[in-house]
Amino acid sequence: MAAEPAVGFVATGLATLWSAPFNDDVVSQLLLGERVLVEEVRPDGWARVVAVEQPAARLDPRGYPGWLPATQLAYGSSPEPSHVVDAVTTALRDRPGGQVVLPGVVLGTRLASAGDPVDGCQPVHVPGQDRPLWAPPGSVAPLPASATAVDVLALARRLRAAAYLWGGMSGQGIDCSGLVHLAWRRFGVCLPRDASDQAHATEPVPPGAEQPGDLHFFARPGRPVHHVGFVADQGHLLHACYQQRHVVEEPMPPERAATLVATHRVVSGPR
The missing domain is CATH 2.30.30.40 (SH3 Domains)
Structure with missing residues (x-):
């Protein structure tokens, strides 16, 4: 065995x-x-x-x-997360205002509290570290109990202009499904990583009933879904765009409209 x-x-x-x-x-x-x-x-x-x-x-x-x-x-064991990184990127320090121990900690990272804040700095447990590290003021927030699609869309908008990176999942570089996965992850909802799996894990929305924060899925005839983006206001699309090489919010491009196959909604997800 x-x-x-x-x-x-x-x-x-x-x-x-x-x-x-x-x-x-x-x-x-x-x-x-x-x-x-x-x-x-x-x-x-x-x-x-x-x-x-x-x-x-x-x-x-x-x-x-x-x-x-x-x-x-x-x-080893890891305590249950209680906080999430809300800054696009931050660094964890050895004490409040002290030396950086772990740089490049990114949005959506979930961490367990190690005690009460000091001078606005939050102590957190970190794998591989013998002692708690400290997150700077304003860089982490308590994990939310719930979120709306509008909350998630607002979070995704904070990553506008982030570079496109195949397989990326941070403000340092991100792809289309990574943007969707990470934005929902920030609010404790675990969506699949890839666009085609995200389509299977979400609920179809009838044409004309889409709302900001819903998801547009794109595919070529007879092929699986290859691209995903957020429904934004006034018919705009917010997505990590391979052609433009960054996250962009724009009117639906004609070439995208030609391959739009479905609009879905995230109804619920495991926390």
């Missing part, structure tokens, strides 16, 4: 998930504290993992599979 995979946690601000060791095929990115199943650690330092917080039904029913350097993982 095969051994059960070990449970690990991402111990760096943002970890890149690759399709195979030593190649340049990025499939996704993992945020600090994300839980993974560690299926293999090779002698050359690469770990094969399944990212359970990024559903990917077509690839693995447990989550998104891929490879990352084993040095980016920590083991």
